Amino acid sequence: MRIPLTLTIVLFWTCFTMFGQNKQLLYDFVEIPQSAMVNPGVDTDFQWYAGVPMLSGVSLQAGLSGISVNDIFSNDGLDINDKIRDRAIYGMNARDELSGTFQIEILNFGFRGKNPDNFYTAGMYIEGDAIGYWFQDYAILGFEGNADKLNQAFDLGHLKTRGELMNVFHVGLNKKIDNELTIGVRGKIYSSIFDFNSTKNKGTFITKEGVNNIYSSTVEADMQLRTSGLNGLKDASDDGTLGSTITKRAFFGGNLGVGVDLGFTYQLSDQLVFTGSLLDLGFIYHSKDIKNYTLNGKATIEGIEIILPDAAADPNEDFWQELVDDVEGFVPFNDNTDSYVAFRPTKLYSSLRYNFGEHVDNRANCACGVNASSNRARAKFVNSAGGQLYVINRPRGPQVALSGFYQRRFGNFMSVKTTYTIDKFSYSNVGLGVSIQAGPVNMYAMADNLLSYGNLADSNYASFQLGLNIISWGKK
């Protein structure tokens, strides 16, 4: 059943609330220049390339583990509150997440140096990244409350989230060391637009049988929310200067950071290739427009306590206000403007690729061949298959995805790659990517979790990437 409006709603929800980061289709897709963005040591054979500004690389990825739109909004006749209770509040756990990223390349180009073994890349892209783990105990408290849950400790550490928006400037070098090894490095400058994180929260809220009164309520908290840039953006929005403020921050006017990408491609044999990359090994130092909030301390209350006759000494004594003041004193909610360092979510990719079948003519300006020993670019095979590993550092620890892939080249005109990926979002993620080379024009498009398109509302993960480049291999 096709419902365009509903589809639009689901796509919107999917794209903007569910995020992941794995680019398993783009990784090691050597026909596409943007593959260097996920492995600066990719085995490239271009003479030069130039991405079409704003269109060379657009990617949006979304992931939600533990639940789907269909689980809540399916027209199944069940009470939605029962579905929320059973499938969200108790069906998910604190490791389930809403997370993701988007990237829009503004500029991206690369060229081969005088030394043909060196390939230089540079560019700029906007990246947004956010993750929020399922705050299960907060949800239980909010949905059901603390009544009849004596001695059940609600974990305040379930609040764990971070997000950021930044502009990234990058310059990279891809160097062919010999016929087996290509390495790459890319330096990055992060120009932050805003950042927030609350990832190291600890504490509990618990209701017990009281020592004096019927119940005692204890809160023990060590919580912190750090933000940079948000207040300035709010002020700019009020002043009507939001656009100029964002632009200024995107071009070194905000908080800055540095990072590096590393990568390599190693030819284990004529047909077997091992690759790896480490991305966004870096940090941003936030010192401007900081606003941090803390909640730290411990308090146990049993309501207003009146112990006579002492308590009657002052008939005007406000015991309620004293109780409130005591709680605020023992568990103070403070704010500060302390600078902080936020590390980027570092990503690790690795792959093992086996090439087989017929050869495809190499377009590079060289005497290329399968058994070439000194040329900079090997001839490609029609088929490639293998496996990929992806790991990203997240607030609750590394997340891993494993992919199997098959790539088929149709001459130098088209290349198709399909992947099967398992991760915490899905065990049935089948993706498809296509790169088409029409003369110097390269177009690519990728999407994954295709099986979920049978019922988009039941999808836990979706992503797409597309781009447009001009590529030259030099004169043959």
Place this chain on the structure above:
Amino acid sequence: MLSCLTLLSCIEDQDFDQFDEIGVTPTVEASILYVEAPESLVNASTQANVISQEFNFDAFSSNVFSKRVLDGTITYIVENTTESELSVSIELLDVDGNVLDTVIIPVAPAPMEMQQVDVAYGSSGRSIDIIKNTSSIRVEAVNISGTQSASTAAEPKVILKSSGKFRLEIVQ
């Protein structure tokens, strides 16, 4: 490709109007007031109130609570280890000092069973507006036996405990 996928994609029947049916109504409970009077105070007031005191209590009338509370129960527990018979009354007062509700608990001399009184407010009890407008609580205890207590208990005293259990409407 994305366009093709979108055009070819399907979606099972979803009913987003269900969103309007989401109701978040947690039930919260906590202690309210604890009053403890020793035997000496009871004996010192054989012809008068053991206690007659008004306590500010803004928790109920605060917007975060009063605009969301649907119904609930206040539980009072009285323990008496003195040998005096007492009458304990609890009055809920509004911001102007008007009495909104009164609960009277007769308390037998020790040895007594712990006496518990549950007062419901809302759909199955007294008006929930009483709770919404309560700004202070007045507690009075009268020694109606008019006798001196000479309890052999370790620390004879009269204790009033209380707690509230209320259902709140966070989202409807």
